[in-house]
Amino acid sequence: MNTINTIIINGMSFTLPLFIMAIGGIYSERSGVTNLALEGLQGVGAFFGALAAYIATLQLGSKSVAPYYLAMIFAMIGGMLYSLVHALLCIRFKADMVISGVVINILAMSLTAFLTKSINRTVFGAASDKIILGVSTRFTVPGISDIPVIGAFFTNVYPFEIIIIVVAVITWYLLYKTSFGLHLRAAGDNPAAVDAAGIDVSKIRYLAVMMSGALSGLAGICFAYSISAKFSSDIYVGYGYLSIAALIFGGWRIMPTLLACFIFGFARSAGYQLVQKLELPSAYSDLVMILPYVLTLLLLIFLAKNNQAPRALGEAYDKSKR
Amino acid sequence: MTKKENGGTEHFKVAVIAVLLGLLAGAVMMLILGKNPFMAYYNLLQGCGFMPKSKYAGGKSILTDLSSYIDFLTPMLFAALSVAVALKGGLFNIGISGQMLVGAFLATTIVGYSSLPAVLAKPLVIIIAALGGMLIGALIGFLKARFNINEVVSSIMLNYTAEYIITFFINTKYVDPISRQSKEISKASRLTLHQILIGGYRYDLAISFILAIAAIFIVRFILERTVLGYDIKAVGQNKEAARYAGIKVNRCITLSMAISGLLAGLAGASYYLGYFASMQPKTLPSTGFDAIAVCLVGGSSPIGIFFASLFLEIIAKGSTYMSSQAGLEAEIASVIMGLILLTSACSAFILEFLNKRKKIKSEKSQKSEERQGGGN
Numbered sequence: 001m002n003t004i005n006t007i008i009i010n011g012m013s014f015t016l017p018l019f020i021m022a023i024g025g026i027y028s029e030r031s032g033v034t035n036l037a038l039e040g041l042q043g044v045g046a047f048f049g050a051l052a053a054y055i056a057t058l059q060l061g062s063k064s065v066a067p068y069y070l071a072m073i074f075a076m077i078g079g080m081l082y083s084l085v086h087a088l089l090c091i092r093f094k095a096d097m098v099i100s101g102v103v104i105n106i107l108a109m110s111l112t113a114f115l116t117k118s119i120n121r122t123v124f125g126a127a128s129d130k131i132i133l134g135v136s137t138r139f140t141v142p143g144i145s146d147i148p149v150i151g152a153f154f155t156n157v158y159p160f161e162i163i164i165i166v167v168a169v170i171t172w173y174l175l176y177k178t179s180f181g182l183h184l185r186a187a188g189d190n191p192a193a194v195d196a197a198g199i200d201v202s203k204i205r206y207l208a209v210m211m212s213g214a215l216s217g218l219a220g221i222c223f224a225y226s227i228s229a230k231f232s233s234d235i236y237v238g239y240g241y242l243s244i245a246a247l248i249f250g251g252w253r254i255m256p257t258l259l260a261c262f263i264f265g266f267a268r269s270a271g272y273q274l275v276q277k278l279e280l281p282s283a284y285s286d287l288v289m290i291l292p293y294v295l296t297l298l299l300l301i302f303l304a305k306n307n308q309a310p311r312a313l314g315e316a317y318d319k320s321k322r
Numbered sequence: 323m324t325k326k327e328n329g330g331t332e333h334f335k336v337a338v339i340a341v342l343l344g345l346l347a348g349a350v351m352m353l354i355l356g357k358n359p360f361m362a363y364y365n366l367l368q369g370c371g372f373m374p375k376s377k378y379a380g381g382k383s384i385l386t387d388l389s390s391y392i393d394f395l396t397p398m399l400f401a402a403l404s405v406a407v408a409l410k411g412g413l414f415n416i417g418i419s420g421q422m423l424v425g426a427f428l429a430t431t432i433v434g435y436s437s438l439p440a441v442l443a444k445p446l447v448i449i450i451a452a453l454g455g456m457l458i459g460a461l462i463g464f465l466k467a468r469f470n471i472n473e474v475v476s477s478i479m480l481n482y483t484a485e486y487i488i489t490f491f492i493n494t495k496y497v498d499p500i501s502r503q504s505k506e507i508s509k510a511s512r513l514t515l516h517q518i519l520i521g522g523y524r525y526d527l528a529i530s531f532i533l534a535i536a537a538i539f540i541v542r543f544i545l546e547r548t549v550l551g552y553d554i555k556a557v558g559q560n561k562e563a564a565r566y567a568g569i570k571v572n573r574c575i576t577l578s579m580a581i582s583g584l585l586a587g588l589a590g591a592s593y594y595l596g597y598f599a600s601m602q603p604k605t606l607p608s609t610g611f612d613a614i615a616v617c618l619v620g621g622s623s624p625i626g627i628f629f630a631s632l633f634l635e636i637i638a639k640g641s642t643y644m645s646s647q648a649g650l651e652a653e654i655a656s657v658i659m660g661l662i663l664l665t666s667a668c669s670a671f672i673l674e675f676l677n678k679r680k681k682i683k684s685e686k687s688q689k690s691e692e693r694q695g696g697g698n
Contacts, residue, residue: 118355
């Protein structure tokens with residue numbers, strides 16, 4: 001019983017950040033911009049968020065909850081700003097979108113590592129390659145949390161999980177129920193038609209990539225606040241790529257993608273519980289870590305064939321070819 | 323032929339511009355931090371044995387640094403060739419790091435910990451590492467050809483899978499309790515003659531460097547002069563057209579990834595059983611990612627790659643010395659590398675920009691000629 005609760009609690013706190021990042025990816029890719037940069041975007045977002053939280057904590061003291069929410073906001077801003085590089089490269093400079101994404105990731109890793117060290121040394125006077133955040137506080141909803149199994153979804157919840165759910169609902173509405181969402185989805189399938197309707201394809205794509213930056217940044221700071229309790233190069237362990245796998249698995253649609261994220265999140269937390277239950281040495285948790293990755297590959301084997309990617313995905317839109 | 327040569331010089335121009343822009347951006351960053359960029363770049367050269375240092379420890383000389391630099395360069399040559407072969411086939415191999423790990427891990431455990439004599443051990447290391455890398459590469463190619471799985475996604479998944487599995491085995495079976503890395507391999511199986519004494523000075527002689535040079539010409543030969551190379555390039559340029567031309571597209575995809583993986587395996591051997599003699603758990607070698615930069619700057623041609631890695635590896639190798647001399651974080655080297663990557667990803671745009679300028683210039687001169695003609 002207790003095990004199932006732990007699996008659910010840990011599973012949810014991994015699933016939701018993954019999901020919100022995947023939504024970012026869906027925005028970008030549905031608008032026609034291939035986005036492998038999610039990994040880098042979440043890292044840079046987490047860096048900005050962690051830095052903001054660290055500075056705010058110095059000012060406001062460790063009791064204040066403001067740094068936590070400031071971190072969320074700055075992570076989104078940071079991710080968004082950094083995503084502009086990807087947008088510029090793909091839309092303005094017509095770089096190969098796959099290569100651009102990978103480049104953005106490599107640069108993100110070295111840039112944040114460098115900045116963390118430099119800022120720690122010059123501003124805070126300490127030689128360190130990380131920014132300590134501590135694990136976020138959690139809350140339990142009284143009453144509902146006593147129901148077996150279902151109650152676990154309301155036990156030890158990170159506040160960011162609520163933020164993510166709210167943001168996810170808003171982004172779902174925006175993508176499927178507004179004219180902006182319609183234009184965005186059309187830009188990825190038939191940009192020429194969007195252009196003919198008098199809508200600026202580039203502008204839509206810029207906005208979509210920025211959206212993916214903001215959402216990835218949010219996801220990044222959530223990982224930093226839950227799994228690693230700090231910002232360091234530990235953040236780059238492939239969360240971004242996992243969410244890309246999730247969105248491919250979900251066929252570039254939000255609800256099926258959620259399902260994929262659930263599978264990854266729960267496979268991971270169940271694996272960890274298994275290692276603990278069997279009282280295996282900690283080295284075995286390394287073996288468990290491969291579960292989401294292997295699962296992704298296996299699932300893709302069955303699903304990739306029938307998957308319909310946005311038709312104009314990965315192509316820079318060239319007006320003159322209309 | 324002339325057209326191709328033109329493309330070569332044009333690409334060379336673009337690559338130089340991209341690299342200069344990257345270096346410039348790096349210099350600006352250093353200036354912001356209050357450091358002298360010229361001195362820092364000079365330190366990079368000193369660290370690689372291209373420029374003399376002010377003092378050397380006993381038994382070391384400028385040639386020691388140079389030999390160590392060549393030792394460091396060798397894995398990058400293989401890795402960048404690996405990127406190039408896949409790229410020619412229209413595939414993006416970002417799984418080189420994982421393939422390096424797998425090849426090197428198999429070679430380490432099978433040969434590195436055995437007591438085989440050097441004559442047997444060294445060739446075996448090369449063969450096993452190459453096969454290990456090839457297997458993973460072929461798997462990625464097969465998944466792409468058969469199941470339409472994006473090679474970027476599958477190779478990244480395999481990267482992490484390989485990393486964690488190998489970490490598990492190192493930590494449970496082969497760990498050295500002091501260094502927290504895998505136990506050192508036997509001297510006989512190491513591909514680098516480490517710190518050997520010649521004429522009073524010590525050198526790191528990389529045997530695999532000779533193999534890397536050979537690989538450059540072999541890859542060039544395969545791509546330019548064989549049917550297989552032609553097929554791979556045809557598939558890379560237009561899959562559908564290649565299919566109509568009767569080329570077995572799926573076979574080509576698997577094969578080009580297999581060759582790419584083979585080269586990555588060799589990169590792993592020369593890295594973990596050459597430059598190093600042990601493997602670090604929980605780390606993907608950055609060589610696999612930096613190789614993408616090297617390949618892009620080198621225009622994914624084997625010869626271009628040679629010069630690109632010769633140049634770019636100075637930044638990576640010299641960074642340790644630079645950070646000790648200039649008081650800059652060694653990470654700035656990878657930032658500069660990343661910036662160069664960024665600018666070289668825009669090479670298509672730079673090319674377009676150059677062409678546009680050329681056009682404007684020629685139009686201008688035409689106009690002025692016309693005007694002169696009118697005057698007469």
